[in-house]
Amino acid sequence: MFELGVLTIIGLAGLSVVWFTLNVGISPMPSSAKARRAILAASEVAGEGAIIELGSGWGTLLFALARKYPHRRVIGYELSWLPWLYTYLYKFTFRLHHVEIYRQNFLTAELSSASLLVCYLFPEGMNDLQQKLAGVHGANRYLISSTFALPAYSPVQTTRLNDLYNTPVYIYQLG
Template sequence: MISAGLIAGSIIFWSLKLGIGPTPTSSKVRSSIRRIIPDDVSGEIIELGCGWGHLIPILREKYPSKKIHAWERSPIPAIFTQGVYRIEVKRDDFFKANFEKAGFIICYLFPGAMERVEKEIIPQLPPGCWILTHTFSLSKRVPVKTLKANDLYQTQVYLYQTPL
């Protein structure tokens, strides 16, 4: 009982601190991601805010020879993802990271974080880097491709690419 309370308390604390909880990507949105994800990626594969790790299998399936870099600040989902998917999860603030070697970034972040991605991360990205988001778009960019998930909300999946 105490463990469940500590786990719940940790998730609530980090949700309030970060402005969003570790929300899983639904299976229908994951299906859309499988259909839109780029084939040709030359740099590192990076998931920003991996939460419970539901996108890790898609990334591994699509890019079996590439190392996936996962980031999650909330400790319980990070530990879960690391244990279940046997992947290193960085618990640092990804806004302080260097993305010069990125080839593909995938994220499901709240609108405020998406604004920061546009301002702070995208300028670091190499030409041709792919960015995939869902639910929340990059407001100052035009996607290369969009797809609507076949779910209740018709969730949008957005694929962007930095200029070549």
């Protein structure tokens, strides 16, 4: 009976990841170690202020940013329940008081407080983000996007990873 309960919970958790992947349009696949290193290096472009990760997945990048910037607010938005729950528990376990994690669509979130936005999304998600950014104001803000570009913006810098696809990491200055 106990085993059945555990199996049911594992099955439902797995199904929830599949359900969100199909509905959101992207799985919670983490950035590669190379992408993470490139994003961490690129993040130095934005001096101070809060950092927001748009779709923080399992927190691999979020917590790498939190370790690099222990004195800045590091905020993650994630829709998928299981990755969100995992990052939420991780934050409490390791007492990362400067990290905030919300199970929320970042398209409905307040983004103007951040000096740096970071994402690894998908083409349709980048279109939606572009529309959202048109209504977000603030000076000296940057967006770092792994793999996918903002269609109507020109990056101030593009780094190509030394991987199979020469994956691009774009840096945009938003205003």
